[in-house]
Amino acid sequence: MTSSGVARLTAKIEVWGTILFLDISSPNIKEEILESSIEKVRAFAIHVDEVFSTYKENSIISQLRRKEIAIEDTSDVVREVWDLCAHTRYLTDGAFDPWAVEGGFDPSGLVKGWAADKCAEILLADGIENIQVNAAGDLTLRGGVMEDGVIAPWAIGVVNPDSKMEVVQVFNITDGAIATSGTYERGAHIVDPHSHLIAIGAKSATVLGPNGAIADALATALMVDGRDGAIWFSQPELAEYSAWVIDRYGDVAWSLGPAIGQD
Numbered sequence: 001m002t003s004s005g006v007a008r009l010t011a012k013i014e015v016w017g018t019i020l021f022l023d024i025s026s027p028n029i030k031e032e033i034l035e036s037s038i039e040k041v042r043a044f045a046i047h048v049d050e051v052f053s054t055y056k057e058n059s060i061i062s063q064l065r066r067k068e069i070a071i072e073d074t075s076d077v078v079r080e081v082w083d084l085c086a087h088t089r090y091l092t093d094g095a096f097d098p099w100a101v102e103g104g105f106d107p108s109g110l111v112k113g114w115a116a117d118k119c120a121e122i123l124l125a126d127g128i129e130n131i132q133v134n135a136a137g138d139l140t141l142r143g144g145v146m147e148d149g150v151i152a153p154w155a156i157g158v159v160n161p162d163s164k165m166e167v168v169q170v171f172n173i174t175d176g177a178i179a180t181s182g183t184y185e186r187g188a189h190i191v192d193p194h195s196h197l198i199a200i201g202a203k204s205a206t207v208l209g210p211n212g213a214i215a216d217a218l219a220t221a222l223m224v225d226g227r228d229g230a231i232w233f234s235q236p237e238l239a240e241y242s243a244w245v246i247d248r249y250g251d252v253a254w255s256l257g258p259a260i261g262q263d
Contacts (some may be wrong), residue, residue: 226248
């Protein structure tokens with residue numbers, strides 16, 4: 001409960017090999033509704049893991065990777081993620097390519113951002129207005145946050161990839177998505193689809209925009225292409241997205257697109 005009497009709950013859900021964090025509140029909604037909504041998100045997150053995990057032998061994605069089933073035989077949800085991956089591969093000139101990894105199709109560079117958006121949709125459907133869904137660096141934000149009876153933007157910090165205790169940039173976002181990919185998360189495991197070597201384009205890449213799946217994939221792609229990504233990032237379809245990137249060498253930060261969430 002906030003100081004203004006608005007019900008507010010947080011939750012940590014262990015799933016996807018990480019922690020899914022929720023921070024939700026809404027005026028005129030009882031805590032019981034928030035608790036019920038959190039359980040709906042928990043059930044959905046577990047389902048996502050069962051479908052998309054590359055570590056579960058019987059997941060749909062694992063079956064696809066082994067070519068035991070075809071994409072045409074899967075659910076609408078799997079085909080939605082497949083199509084998003086194909087479209088983002090096109091948008092990034094192949095810097096994001098889930099088909100260019102060892103073992104076959106792996107949507108891990110997009111699916112957390114996609115799932116964060118879906119979790120927010122579940123919460124919105126229950127009438128919850130102020131939402132933060134944080135899937136280990138892939139965030140979907142709705143409605144701002146209630147502070148002392150006033151709605152303020154969510155303040156989202158980006159940490160120094162060389163020192164996780166230091167925040168080097170803060171973005172203020174009321175509605176939207178923000179995704180960060182960096183060497184401190186899984187950057188050392190991001191493979192350049194062109195060279196098939198470890199990606200060296202950037203040390204950290206943060207992307208902001210309206211769609212969590214696209215933001216997630218673009219952040220991964222900028223880890224691969226670095227400054228060369230400015231070419232494909234400037235296309236009209238990505239006009240609502242912005243990026244804040246730290247170079248792989250030299251610790252120089254640079255940005256692309258509109259100044260979303262920056263003072």
